[in-house]
Amino acid sequence: MWFHYLLTALRHFKSQLRYQLLNLTGLAIGLTSSLMILTFLMQEISYDKQHPAISYRLDIQFNSLDNSRLAQVAGNMAPYLLQKQLITNALRIHRQSLTVHNRQLVNTLEQVAYTDPSLVDFFKITVQQGSIESVYQKPGSIALTASSAINLFGTAEALQQTFQDHDGNIWTVVAILDELPQETHLQFSAIASIDSLVMIEGNGRLDSWMRNDFYTYVQFTKSPKDSDRKLISDTLAQPLKNIVPQLELEFHLLKTSDIHLNGSSIGEMKFNGSKVQFYLFVAIAIIVLFVALFNYINFATALASKRALEVGVRQISGASKTQLMWQFLLESALFTLFASAIAFLLSALLLPYFGHYLQRELTIYQLLTPTYLALLFTGYLIISVTAGFYPALTLSNLAILSALRGAGLRGRSGRWFQQTLLFLQLVVSIALLIWVGHIALQLKMLQQIPVGYSSSNRLVAMHIDNEFLQQRFAHLQFELKQHSNIISVSAADAIPTEDKALFMQVRRQLRPELKLPNVMVNNIYPDFISTLNIPLLSGRELNIEDMTLTKNGYQRGQEFPVVLNMLAVQALGWSSAEQALGKRLDFSEHPDFSYARSALIVGIVDNYYLTSIHQPMRPQVLVTGMPMLSDASIILHVENDAERFAKSLFEQSWKRVSDKDLPAIELLSSRFRQLHQNDQLNGELTALATAMTVMIVSFGLMGCASYSTQRRLSELAIRKVLGASMTKLVLLLSRQFLFTVTFASLVAIIIAWWLTTNWLSSFSMQVPLNYWLFTMAPLSAIGLVLGITFLSLSLFRQYSLSTLLKREV
Amino acid sequence: MIILEKVSKSFTTEHIETQALNAIDLEIDAGDFIAVTGPSGSGKSTLLNVLGLLEPINSGNYWFEGKNLNALSPNRQQLFRKKNIGFIFQNFNLIDELSVFENIELPLIYQGRERKARHHRVDELMERLGIAHRSSHMPQQLSGGQQQRVAIARALSGQPKIILADEPTGNLDSSIGKEVMLLLRELNAQGATILMVTHSKEHANYAGRLIQMKDGFHLQTQN
Structure with a gap:
C-alpha cells in the first residue's frame, strides 16, 4: 500500500x-x-552557555549626566561585595596590552586579561599545555592563547619560555590555551594574575573606588531577586556617595549569558550581537x-x-x-x-x-x-x-x-x-x-547625517603605545609631512568611531556650582581638529607648544589649555562659544575636586559623533600632552586616491622612527561603516x-x-x-x-x-x-x-x- | 440476489423536484446479464448509482443477499461496495498515472490482499482479457477498446458479486463496441452477474434480460 x-x-x-x-x-x-x-x-542564543556556573556582570550607570552605562567598574567593588557577603564568588578582569621584548624582537600582546584565580569558577577555559592554576602561583606567570604563542615564538615550543616587558619584568609562559570559541563575549590574547598587574603598575588601580576599569563578574547561591539587585546597587553606591554626595548612579547585574544580546555598555569586550536584529x-x-x-x-x-x-x-x-x-x-x-x-x-x-x-x-x-x-x-x-x-x-x-x-x-x-x-x-x-x-x-x-568630522581620505593606525607616541610624535609627524600626498598628521587617545573614553570632573572656576561630573576627556595630539576637519567655532586648536606645556606643567599644578565642544559649553552654562573662550575651569580626577588643576579654554569646536550615530553626542573636553589611556591612534589626512601610497609612506616612516611592529592601518570611513553595519x-x-x-x-x-x-x-x-x-x-x-x-x-x-x-x-x-x-x-x-x-x-x-x-x- | 422494493429517488435543484426513480421494484438473480435501456432522463443512471451504493435512496428497500443495504451507515456501505460491487464506465476512468497492471491491481490493494496473490490474480485477468502484452503500458498508450478491457479487468479483479456497467460501449466505435459486448457475454457465461445501462438496442440484445425505463418508472422486462 x-x-x-x-x-x-x-x-x-x-x-x-x-x-x-x-x-x-x-x-x-x-x-x-x-x-x-x-x-x-x-x-546567537548559545553564547556563554558553556561555562561551569551562572554568573552576572556588574555594570555601573551614571544618572547625573547622560545615563552612560559602563561595562567595567572599579577594582574595589568586588572585594567589598564579598566582604559584605552579598555574593558568593567574584571575578575581576582588567585588560591592557603588554610590550614583549623577546631577544631582539619587540611585540605587543594586545588585551592581556589580568584576572583573579576565580576565573575557572566562572568561565570554561580549555588548556592545551601546562596548567591555568600556575598563572596564579607567582607574579610574572602568563598563559597564552595558541595564536598569541605563535605570534611571539613562531613554531618553537612556547611553554616555559620567558620574555621581558617594557620595564624589565621577567615573564614565564606557564600554559597554552585553546582559542576562545566564537560563542563567548570574552576576548583576550593571554591570561595573567592580578598579582602580576600589581607587579607591573602597583596597587593604584586595584584600590580605587573611581577608576572603572575592571570587568567584574559575581555569583550567587540562587538567582538574585529585584530586592537583592537593589541592595547590591545601594551598597556599592554608598562609598562613592561618601566621596561625592551629589553623585547619582546605580549598578546593574547582567547575566553573563545575556551579554551577547543585551550588552551595550561603554567598553564591551567585543562587538556584541543585537536584540533588535535577533x-x-x-x-x-x-x-x-x-x-x-x-x-x-x-x-x-x-x-x-x-x-x-x-x-x-x-x-x-x-x-x-x-x-x-x-x-x-x-x-x-x-x-x-x-x-x-x-x-x-x-x-x-x-x-x-x-x-x-x-x-x-x-x-x-x-x-x-x-x-x-x-x-x-x-x-x-x-x-x-x-x-x-x-x-x-x-x-x-x-x-x-x-x-x-x-x-x-x-x-x-x-x-x-x-x-x-x-x-x-x-x-x-x-x-x-x-x-x-x-x-x-x-x-x-x-548615512548622509553630518557626523561633525570628515572621514573620507583619512587613514588611521591603531593600538599604538601612548607613551611611545608622546616621545616620538613630533618626529613621526615631521617625517610624514615631508610627503606631498600627506596633508596633515595627528593622533588621539580616542579617535571618532572608537568606543573608549576616560571620564573626569570639570567645573567653572568662577561659578563652581556649574559643573560636569564625569565628562569625557580625550587626549589629542597637535593638528587633531584640522586633520579631522572638525569645525572650530571659536579660538584656536591645540598645538605642539600646548602639548609640551601641559606635559611639563601638569604634575607641577600649572594651568593647561583645553578645547571644549559646544555641548560642554552649554552644559557649563555659557550660551555661545565666544562667551566660553578664555574662561577657566577646575579639572580633577576626583569627584570632590581634590587635587584640581586650572584649565584655560583656548578653543571651542562643534559637536561630533564619537561612535555610531545611535549614540547621542556628548559633552567633551579635549586636552593635549596628558595621555590617559595605554593606547592611542594616529590619523593621516591624505590626498584623494592616495590612500594606498600614503599607507606605504607611513610604513617606511614608521620603520625609521620605531622598532615596534607595524600597526594595522584602516580607513576611517570603513570603520564608520562597520559601526553601522x-x-x-x-x-x-x-x-x-x-x-x-x-x-x-x-x-x-x-x-x-x-x-x-x-x-x-x-x-x-x-x-x-x-x-x-x-x-x-x-x-x-x-x-x-x-x-x-x-x-x-x-x-x-x-x-x-x-x-x-x-x-x-x-x-x-x-x-x-x-x-x-x-x-x-x-x-x-x-x-x-x-x-x-x-x-x-x-x-x-x-x-x-x-x-x-x-x-x- | 438483489431485490429492490418500491425504491424511489428524487433530486431537488432550485425548488424543482425531479423524480428520478418512482417506486421501482426489481429482482436480480446471480448469473443474470441485464440491460437497462430508455431515453435520456428516464432514470437508468440513477438506478445504477443506487445499486452501486453511490446514491442514497429516499424510500423503499434495497436487499442484497437478504441484507437491507439502505439501513447501513455510509462507512459500512463503502465496505460492502468494496467487497461486492465492480464498476465499468463509459469513459473507462482509468488512472492516467498508473500502468495497466497497477490499474487492475488497485481494488486488490484496497482489499488488503497479499502482493503475491494480487499479482497472480492480475496476471490471470490480463491473460483472460487478452491484454497481458500491455501490462506495463500507461492508459494513454492504449486504444479505446483496450482501455475498456482494462476497466473490465479492474472491475473483475476484486471478485465482486455484481458488475455495474454504465454505457460501457458509449465511447467506442461499433466494431470495438461489439467486441466488448461479446466479452461481457462471455464473462456472464462464466458466471458473472452484470447489470448494464445502454442506449444501444443492438448492444442491449446481448443481455439475457432487458429492462426498459421511462420517467423513473420501470416499463417492462423482456427475457
Missing part, C-alpha cells in the same frame, strides 16, 4: 512537472531562508516560512482539483476516506521532504556566505546535533501536516459521483480558502514592500526577505493563474469564438485575483503605516512617510497580477481554437 502511494506520488509529480517544480522552488526557498536564519538564531530575524523567518507554506497549500489545492477523477476511481475501487487522507498526507510529506532536502543542501552551500555576511562562522555542521536534528524533524512533520492537511481533507471528502464527473474542488468553500491564503500572502508582501522602502530611505538619510545589514536582510516573499508569492500567483487558465481553456475558446479580445480575456482571468489584490492592498497599507511609523519612531531623526511608496507597492502588485495572467494566456495560445472547443486538451 505505502509503495503504491509512493509510486503514485512520484508519477503525479512527473506528470505535472512544471507546476510541481514552481511549487517546489517556492517551498524550498522559504525553507532554506528559515533554516539559515534558524542556524544563526540558535548560535527579533528582526525571528520575524523574517516566520514571515518567509508562512508565505512559503501558504503558497504551497494554495498551489497543492489548485493542483489537487485535477485529481478529483482519480479520487472517484479510488473510492469505487474500495478506498476509504482514511486511506485517501493518508495517501495525500504522504504525498505532502514526500514533497516537503524533497523541498527540505533541497533546503538542507542549499543551506550547506550558502551558510558560510551568510555567516560571513553576519560576521559569524556558520556551517551546516551546527545543525547536526541530536537536539537540533530532533527539532528539525519535528518541524518537518509539522510543516508536512500543515501543508498537506487542507488538500488531503478536501480530496478525501469528495462525493464519489461528483469526483467521477471530475467536478473537483470547484466548490465555493475551496475557492474561498484559496483566496484567503492568497490574500494573506499579498498583505504580507505589499506591507513588507512599503516598510522596506522606508527602511532604505531612512538608512540613506542616516548592523543597520545596513538589517536593511539589506529585510530587503532580501521581501524580495524572497515577493518571489514566492509570484510563483504562487503564476501557478494559480496558469492553472486557472488551464481549467478554463474551453470556456476561453468559446468566448474567443464569440468575439472576446485578448485584453478582455486577461481581465476575465485576473478578475478573481484583482479583487483579492485590491482588498489586500487596503489592509496592507494600514499594517505598513503602523509598522513604518513605529519603526521610524525609534530614531531621533526620521524620514517623512513616503506616499509614493504607499501607492506604488499596491499598484505593482496589481501590475504583477495582470502581467502573470497575461503570461498564463500563453497556454491558451498553444492550442488551436478547434482543439479547445472539442475539449481534447
Whole structure:
C-alpha cells in the first residue's frame, strides 16, 4: 500500500512537472531562508552557555549626566561585595596590552586579561599545555592563547619560555590555551594574575573606588531577586556617595549569558550581537516560512482539483476516506521532504556566505546535533501536516459521483480558502514592500547625517603605545609631512568611531556650582581638529607648544589649555562659544575636586559623533600632552586616491622612527561603516526577505493563474469564438485575483503605516512617510497580477481554437 | 440476489423536484446479464448509482443477499461496495498515472490482499482479457477498446458479486463496441452477474434480460 502511494506520488509529480517544480522552488526557498536564519538564531542564543556556573556582570550607570552605562567598574567593588557577603564568588578582569621584548624582537600582546584565580569558577577555559592554576602561583606567570604563542615564538615550543616587558619584568609562559570559541563575549590574547598587574603598575588601580576599569563578574547561591539587585546597587553606591554626595548612579547585574544580546555598555569586550536584529530575524523567518507554506497549500489545492477523477476511481475501487487522507498526507510529506532536502543542501552551500555576511562562522555542521536534528524533524512533520492537511481533507471528502464527473474542488468553500491564503500572502508582501522602502530611505538619510568630522581620505593606525607616541610624535609627524600626498598628521587617545573614553570632573572656576561630573576627556595630539576637519567655532586648536606645556606643567599644578565642544559649553552654562573662550575651569580626577588643576579654554569646536550615530553626542573636553589611556591612534589626512601610497609612506616612516611592529592601518570611513553595519545589514536582510516573499508569492500567483487558465481553456475558446479580445480575456482571468489584490492592498497599507511609523519612531531623526511608496507597492502588485495572467494566456495560445472547443486538451 | 422494493429517488435543484426513480421494484438473480435501456432522463443512471451504493435512496428497500443495504451507515456501505460491487464506465476512468497492471491491481490493494496473490490474480485477468502484452503500458498508450478491457479487468479483479456497467460501449466505435459486448457475454457465461445501462438496442440484445425505463418508472422486462 505505502509503495503504491509512493509510486503514485512520484508519477503525479512527473506528470505535472512544471507546476510541481514552481511549487517546489517556492517551498524550498522559504525553507532554506528559515533554516539559515534558524542556524544563526540558535548560535546567537548559545553564547556563554558553556561555562561551569551562572554568573552576572556588574555594570555601573551614571544618572547625573547622560545615563552612560559602563561595562567595567572599579577594582574595589568586588572585594567589598564579598566582604559584605552579598555574593558568593567574584571575578575581576582588567585588560591592557603588554610590550614583549623577546631577544631582539619587540611585540605587543594586545588585551592581556589580568584576572583573579576565580576565573575557572566562572568561565570554561580549555588548556592545551601546562596548567591555568600556575598563572596564579607567582607574579610574572602568563598563559597564552595558541595564536598569541605563535605570534611571539613562531613554531618553537612556547611553554616555559620567558620574555621581558617594557620595564624589565621577567615573564614565564606557564600554559597554552585553546582559542576562545566564537560563542563567548570574552576576548583576550593571554591570561595573567592580578598579582602580576600589581607587579607591573602597583596597587593604584586595584584600590580605587573611581577608576572603572575592571570587568567584574559575581555569583550567587540562587538567582538574585529585584530586592537583592537593589541592595547590591545601594551598597556599592554608598562609598562613592561618601566621596561625592551629589553623585547619582546605580549598578546593574547582567547575566553573563545575556551579554551577547543585551550588552551595550561603554567598553564591551567585543562587538556584541543585537536584540533588535535577533527579533528582526525571528520575524523574517516566520514571515518567509508562512508565505512559503501558504503558497504551497494554495498551489497543492489548485493542483489537487485535477485529481478529483482519480479520487472517484479510488473510492469505487474500495478506498476509504482514511486511506485517501493518508495517501495525500504522504504525498505532502514526500514533497516537503524533497523541498527540505533541497533546503538542507542549499543551506550547506550558502551558510558560510551568510555567516560571513553576519560576521559569524556558520556551517551546516551546527545543525547536526541530536537536539537540533530532533527539532528539525519535528518541524518537518509539522510543516508536512500543515501543508498537506487542507488538500488531503478536501480530496478525501469528495462525493464519489461528483469526483467521477471530475467536478473537483470547484466548490465555493475551496475557492474561498484559496483566496484567503492568497490574500494573506499579498498583505504580507505589499506591507513588507512599503516598510522596506522606508527602511532604505531612512538608512540613506542616516548615512548622509553630518557626523561633525570628515572621514573620507583619512587613514588611521591603531593600538599604538601612548607613551611611545608622546616621545616620538613630533618626529613621526615631521617625517610624514615631508610627503606631498600627506596633508596633515595627528593622533588621539580616542579617535571618532572608537568606543573608549576616560571620564573626569570639570567645573567653572568662577561659578563652581556649574559643573560636569564625569565628562569625557580625550587626549589629542597637535593638528587633531584640522586633520579631522572638525569645525572650530571659536579660538584656536591645540598645538605642539600646548602639548609640551601641559606635559611639563601638569604634575607641577600649572594651568593647561583645553578645547571644549559646544555641548560642554552649554552644559557649563555659557550660551555661545565666544562667551566660553578664555574662561577657566577646575579639572580633577576626583569627584570632590581634590587635587584640581586650572584649565584655560583656548578653543571651542562643534559637536561630533564619537561612535555610531545611535549614540547621542556628548559633552567633551579635549586636552593635549596628558595621555590617559595605554593606547592611542594616529590619523593621516591624505590626498584623494592616495590612500594606498600614503599607507606605504607611513610604513617606511614608521620603520625609521620605531622598532615596534607595524600597526594595522584602516580607513576611517570603513570603520564608520562597520559601526553601522548592523543597520545596513538589517536593511539589506529585510530587503532580501521581501524580495524572497515577493518571489514566492509570484510563483504562487503564476501557478494559480496558469492553472486557472488551464481549467478554463474551453470556456476561453468559446468566448474567443464569440468575439472576446485578448485584453478582455486577461481581465476575465485576473478578475478573481484583482479583487483579492485590491482588498489586500487596503489592509496592507494600514499594517505598513503602523509598522513604518513605529519603526521610524525609534530614531531621533526620521524620514517623512513616503506616499509614493504607499501607492506604488499596491499598484505593482496589481501590475504583477495582470502581467502573470497575461503570461498564463500563453497556454491558451498553444492550442488551436478547434482543439479547445472539442475539449481534447 | 438483489431485490429492490418500491425504491424511489428524487433530486431537488432550485425548488424543482425531479423524480428520478418512482417506486421501482426489481429482482436480480446471480448469473443474470441485464440491460437497462430508455431515453435520456428516464432514470437508468440513477438506478445504477443506487445499486452501486453511490446514491442514497429516499424510500423503499434495497436487499442484497437478504441484507437491507439502505439501513447501513455510509462507512459500512463503502465496505460492502468494496467487497461486492465492480464498476465499468463509459469513459473507462482509468488512472492516467498508473500502468495497466497497477490499474487492475488497485481494488486488490484496497482489499488488503497479499502482493503475491494480487499479482497472480492480475496476471490471470490480463491473460483472460487478452491484454497481458500491455501490462506495463500507461492508459494513454492504449486504444479505446483496450482501455475498456482494462476497466473490465479492474472491475473483475476484486471478485465482486455484481458488475455495474454504465454505457460501457458509449465511447467506442461499433466494431470495438461489439467486441466488448461479446466479452461481457462471455464473462456472464462464466458466471458473472452484470447489470448494464445502454442506449444501444443492438448492444442491449446481448443481455439475457432487458429492462426498459421511462420517467423513473420501470416499463417492462423482456427475457
